[in-house]
Amino acid sequence: MCSPKPTVLVAEKLGEAGVNLLKQFADVDCSYNLTSKELCTKISLCDALIVRSGTKVSREVFESSGGRLKVVGRAGVGIDNVDLAAATEHGCLVVNAPTANTVAAAEHGIALLTAMARNISQADASLKAGKWLRNKYVGVSLVGKTLAVMGFGKVGSEVARRAKGLGMHVIAHDPYAPADRARATGVELVSFDEAIASADFISLHMPLTPATNKILNDETFAKMKKGVRIVNVARGGVIDEDALVRALDAGIVAQAALDVFTVEPPKDSKLVQHENVTATPHLGASTMEAQEGVAIEIAEAVVGALNGELAATAVNAPMVPAEVLSELKPFVALAEKLGRLAVQLVAGGSGVKSVKVIYGSARAPDDLDTRLLRAMITKGLIEPISSSFVNLVNADFTAKQRGLRIAEERSLLNGSLESPLEFIQVQISSVDSKFASALSDSGEIRVEGRVKDGIPHVTKVGSFEVDVSLEGSIILCRQVDQPGMIGKVGSILSEENVNVSFMSVGRIAPRKHAVMAIGVDEEPTKESLKRIGEIPAVEEFVYLKI
Numbered sequence: 236m237c238s239p240k241p242t243v244l245v246a247e248k249l250g251e252a253g254v255n256l257l258k259q260f261a262d263v264d265c266s267y268n269l270t271s272k273e274l275c276t277k278i279s280l281c282d283a284l285i286v287r288s289g290t291k292v293s294r295e296v297f298e299s300s301g302g303r304l305k306v307v308g309r310a311g312v313g314i315d316n317v318d319l320a321a322a323t324e325h326g327c328l329v330v331n332a333p334t335a336n337t338v339a340a341a342e343h344g345i346a347l348l349t350a351m352a353r354n355i356s357q358a359d360a361s362l363k364a365g366k367w368l369r370n371k372y373v374g375v376s377l378v379g380k381t382l383a384v385m386g387f388g389k390v391g392s393e394v395a396r397r398a399k400g401l402g403m404h405v406i407a408h409d410p411y412a413p414a415d416r417a418r419a420t421g422v423e424l425v426s427f428d429e430a431i432a433s434a435d436f437i438s439l440h441m442p443l444t445p446a447t448n449k450i451l452n453d454e455t456f457a458k459m460k461k462g463v464r465i466v467n468v469a470r471g472g473v474i475d476e477d478a479l480v481r482a483l484d485a486g487i488v489a490q491a492a493l494d495v496f497t498v499e500p501p502k503d504s505k506l507v508q509h510e511n512v513t514a515t516p517h518l519g520a521s522t523m524e525a526q527e528g529v530a531i532e533i534a535e536a537v538v539g540a541l542n543g544e545l546a547a548t549a550v551n552a553p554m555v556p557a558e559v560l561s562e563l564k565p566f567v568a569l570a571e572k573l574g575r576l577a578v579q580l581v582a583g584g585s586g587v588k589s590v591k592v593i594y595g596s597a598r599a600p601d602d603l604d605t606r607l608l609r610a611m612i613t614k615g616l617i618e619p620i621s622s623s624f625v626n627l628v629n630a631d632f633t634a635k636q637r638g639l640r641i642a643e644e645r646s647l648l649n650g651s652l653e654s655p656l657e658f659i660q661v662q663i664s665s666v667d668s669k670f671a672s673a674l675s676d677s678g679e680i681r682v683e684g685r686v687k688d689g690i691p692h693v694t695k696v697g698s699f700e701v702d703v704s705l706e707g708s709i710i711l712c713r714q715v716d717q718p719g720m721i722g723k724v725g726s727i728l729s730e731e732n733v734n735v736s737f738m739s740v741g742r743i744a745p746r747k748h749a750v751m752a753i754g755v756d757e758e759p760t761k762e763s764l765k766r767i768g769e770i771p772a773v774e775e776f777v778y779l780k781i
């Protein structure tokens with residue numbers, strides 16, 4: 236029998252508090268040191284995967300999951316070991332634990348900086364080998380020296396604060412960091428060239444991206460002060476390691492202290508064995524405190540994501556603050572239902588390519604984040620007509636892949652600022668409709684909805700005003716407006732024991748055309764739908780599953 240609990244694969248050592256937290260909610264499989272093949276085999280039985288930096292979560296892993304894998308949790312910061320594009324394409328959320336190991340990484344950076352400056356590891360090894368070399372291991376002082384912090388993010392800024400405490404003159408380079416935040420720490424932001432040319436010490440704290448890959452190379456080493464010292468607790472790949480060996484041999488770089496390597500564990504020992512290199516095996520985040528913190532942070536994020544909550548630390552989906560989310564929640568449901576409604580009104584054979592969404596709101600345009608709503612409209616539009624599974628993670632990607640363009644517009648209203656939205660309107664242009672009355676005067680399918688008492692309602696179909704809660708399924712029916720129509724349709728449905736939850740009639744003018752919208756709790760049989768269609772005054776009708 237299938238277990239009702241989700242299964243979480245923990246593929247690398249995770250703090251006990253995190254594992255215990257996961258166990259309250261899921262079946263937890265702690266399997267370390269899996270080969271890529273073993274991981275690919277296991278993953279098809281897992282709903283979530285938790286890794287650190289030692290596991291490559293490649294495209295193959297997502298492909299092998301057969302759609303079951305919903306969340307990858309990175310128990311740490313760097314997500315360069317996770318194929319984010321593949322995760323997004325497979326609708327798999329990636330979350331990380333971005334804050335719990337910041338101080339540990341910064342402290343390790345400072346530990347390496349000071350250990351390197353005073354030859355601690357070399358002197359220790361020499362003493363243990365029975366030598367007493369006091370003249371060989373004369374170090375350099377830190378006070379008054381210039382430290383360039385490359386990447387002034389969470390770790391970089393903590394390193395900067397600590398280095399200032401050691402009496403160093405700290406500058407930083409970070410193209411995206413706000414200058415006032417740097418200034419508040421007493422650090423000047425400078426250009427890349429200025430940073431590397433004026434530094435006595437360089438400490439690397441940027442993520443590994445295509446732009447930072449091998450950012451320290453033969454050319455940039457040549458621009459540095461002779462005798463510069465380098466610390467790397469970021470990612471090995473930001474340094475061209477062969478170029479670093481050459482720079483060390485040439486004396487351009489006097490010393491390097493490295494916690495991270497392009498390939499881990501490093502295959503080529505030339506760098507690690509170099510006598511001017513101090514090396515640790517990726518220990519930046521490895522303190523008792525950081526590992527417990529990271530484990531709890533990631534376990535909470537993964538459990539939340541498996542419960543359908545939007546993760547605050549999502550890496551490949553919009554992060555929606557809790558207060559914004561609770562405000563938008565009923566509109567999220569409305570958005571999906573309007574998408575479902577609109578697409579079911581399209582006549583078979585018309586490809587849906589162009590959709591316009593209008594958000595009616597009294598709030599200023601930048602006070603409404605529509606990414607969540609757009610994703611849910613996309614889900615509503617695509618899921619009824621395909622086998623794709625669409626969620627917040629892959630909505631934009633899936634729409635793009637299907638050639639579906641979604642344009643968004645704001646209609647600024649004068650109403651109350653209390654609610655984030657008054658209405659959402661979905662238009663599908665250049666298609667035929669199986670319910671001609673859903674077409675507006677300008678020829679596109681148009682449905683509009685509002686939230687009433689927390690429940691989504693459709694309030695407009697084409698040019699007809701209706702009012703039906705979008706809870707079960709609905710029958711839309713256009714007829715010549717005349718007495719007795721509601722009774723006729725209602726009695727056909729009651730004969731079938733179909734419960735009518737809601738009924739509303741929208742008409743252009745008395746005794747002309749009207750559109751009747753009927754909400755039903757059960758699915759009517761084909762026969763009863765046929766009988767509704769045969770009522771003489773009925774001109775067209777459609778049954779829609781919401």
Ligand SMILES: NC(=O)C1=CN([C@@H]2O[C@H](COP(=O)(O)OP(=O)(O)OC[C@H]3O[C@@H](n4cnc5c(N)ncnc54)[C@H](O)[C@@H]3O)[C@@H](O)[C@H]2O)C=CC1
Pocket residue numbers: 311312313314333336337340385386387388389390391408409410411412440441442443446447468469470494495517518519520521
């Ligand atoms: N050795 C270890 O165990 C650990 C390593 N790390 C690594 O440390 C690095 C920094 O982590 P956090 O500070 O938490 O990340 P963060 O995202 O807070 O900071 C990174 C900073 O780098 C900047 N940046 C991006 N591109 C840049 C470029 N081309 N030049 C200069 N700066 C650039 C960003 O604007 C950002 O301010 C990451 O690579 C992370 O993976 C983090 C924790 C532990």
Ligand SMILES: O=C(O)C(=O)COP(=O)(O)O
Pocket residue numbers: 287288289310311312313314336517518519520521
């Ligand atoms: O958080 C990070 O980016 C790290 O590099 C820490 O890696 P780890 O979790 O110790 O494998």
